[in-house]
Structures are given as structure tokens and as C-alpha cells.
Amino acid sequence: MKLAEALAERAEAARRVEQLRARVVSGARYQEGETPAEDAAALLAEAGEVLETLETLIRRINRTNAAVEMGPDGTLTDALARRDTLRLRHSVVTAAADAAAGAGGRGHVRQLRSELTMVSALPVAELRAQVDALAREIREIDTRIQRMNWEVDLLD
Missing domain, CATH: 1.10.287 (Helix Hairpins)
Structure with missing residues (x-):
């Protein structure tokens, strides 16, 4: 994978984390007797997975940036x-x-x-x-x- 592709993936992962964060916040509380629109716990778990991927990408990008003359x-x-x-x-x-x-x-x-x-x-x-x-x-x-x-x- 080229560095540019990793940078694009990093940007997409960051956007995805922000979208998931907003969805978790909106579904974190709901009125008693109603069903929440989305499962906040599942969204939170998904955000955690995306963040792990993001961390790996950031580490690899930083390592590459520091090594390339x-x-x-x-x-x-x-x-x-x-x-x-x-x-x-x-x-x-x-x-x-x-x-x-x-x-x-x-x-x-x-x-x-x-x-x-x-x-x-x-x-x-x-x-x-x-x-x-x-x-x-x-x-x-x-x-x-x-x-x-x-x-x-x-x-x-």
C-alpha cells in the first residue's frame, strides 16, 4: 500500500469514528418504554474497532514519514x-x-x-x-x- 492510500484510509477512519461517536451520544439515553433507534453498546464496540485500526494506520504512517528521506x-x-x-x-x-x-x-x-x-x-x-x-x-x-x-x- 502506498503512503497516500494509507493517508486516505486514515482520514476515512477518523470520519467514521466521529460519525460513530455522534450516533453513540444520540442513542446513549432513551425514554423508558421506547426502543432506542440504535444499539449504543454495539456502536461503541464498533468505534473501538475502528479506533484500533486508526491507531495502527497512524503508527505505520508516522514510522514511514520518519524513515523516508x-x-x-x-x-x-x-x-x-x-x-x-x-x-x-x-x-x-x-x-x-x-x-x-x-x-x-x-x-x-x-x-x-x-x-x-x-x-x-x-x-x-x-x-x-x-x-x-x-x-x-x-x-x-x-x-x-x-x-x-x-x-x-x-x-x-
């Missing part, structure tokens, strides 16, 4: 950490640029002469260029990660 990016785990921090950095710099630009990019406009002028504390154009560079770097590393996901076999 991606050249200058280090291991696949290193590349994932880099991508995650790049996404956070992108979010922070985007928020800073948006705030410095003001609401709708109109941070320097006054309605009346008596109003104070808002001045940007940050260089908006430089921040926007940085945001673009970060977005490009995220796309590039994400492409390398996706390629590895389809090329690498899942370890036991």
Missing part, C-alpha cells in the same frame, strides 16, 4: 513540519499586512479634517511580497510531499 528537505516528517510552520508564518504575515493596510486597504483616509490619520507601522508592499514568496514555498514543498506520498510504500 526527501533530500534537502530531510525526512518526510521534517518536510511536514516545515510545511506546517510555513502555513502558520503565511497566516501571520497575511494578518499583519491586512492590519497594516487598514480596513479594505483604506487605512490612510480621513472623513473629516479633524480626524486623526492612521499610519501603517509596517511596510505593506514588502509584507505582500513576503506573503507571495511564502505561498510559493508552501506550494513547492506540498508538491514534493504529495509526490513522495504516491511513490513511497507504507512501512509495517
Whole structure:
């Protein structure tokens, strides 16, 4: 099985656990004299089985990610950490640029002469260029990660 297939199975198992959790919660109590729509105990047992499968998948995925070398990016785990921090950095710099630009990019406009002028504390154009560079770097590393996901076999 390829790593990408295991990732898809992991996502499906996580969705299944959440669905089972919701069904267990809704059927955990019922009115006396009525029959519950579903057997909460059976659903709970099924959730336990899916969780065991999920744990096995997660262990194998993590083991594979830590073992696969991606050249200058280090291991696949290193590349994932880099991508995650790049996404956070992108979010922070985007928020800073948006705030410095003001609401709708109109941070320097006054309605009346008596109003104070808002001045940007940050260089908006430089921040926007940085945001673009970060977005490009995220796309590039994400492409390398996706390629590895389809090329690498899942370890036991």
C-alpha cells in the first residue's frame, strides 16, 4: 500500500469514528418504554474497532514519514513540519499586512479634517511580497510531499 492510500484510509477512519461517536451520544439515553433507534453498546464496540485500526494506520504512517528521506528537505516528517510552520508564518504575515493596510486597504483616509490619520507601522508592499514568496514555498514543498506520498510504500 502506498503512503497516500494509507493517508486516505486514515482520514476515512477518523470520519467514521466521529460519525460513530455522534450516533453513540444520540442513542446513549432513551425514554423508558421506547426502543432506542440504535444499539449504543454495539456502536461503541464498533468505534473501538475502528479506533484500533486508526491507531495502527497512524503508527505505520508516522514510522514511514520518519524513515523516508526527501533530500534537502530531510525526512518526510521534517518536510511536514516545515510545511506546517510555513502555513502558520503565511497566516501571520497575511494578518499583519491586512492590519497594516487598514480596513479594505483604506487605512490612510480621513472623513473629516479633524480626524486623526492612521499610519501603517509596517511596510505593506514588502509584507505582500513576503506573503507571495511564502505561498510559493508552501506550494513547492506540498508538491514534493504529495509526490513522495504516491511513490513511497507504507512501512509495517
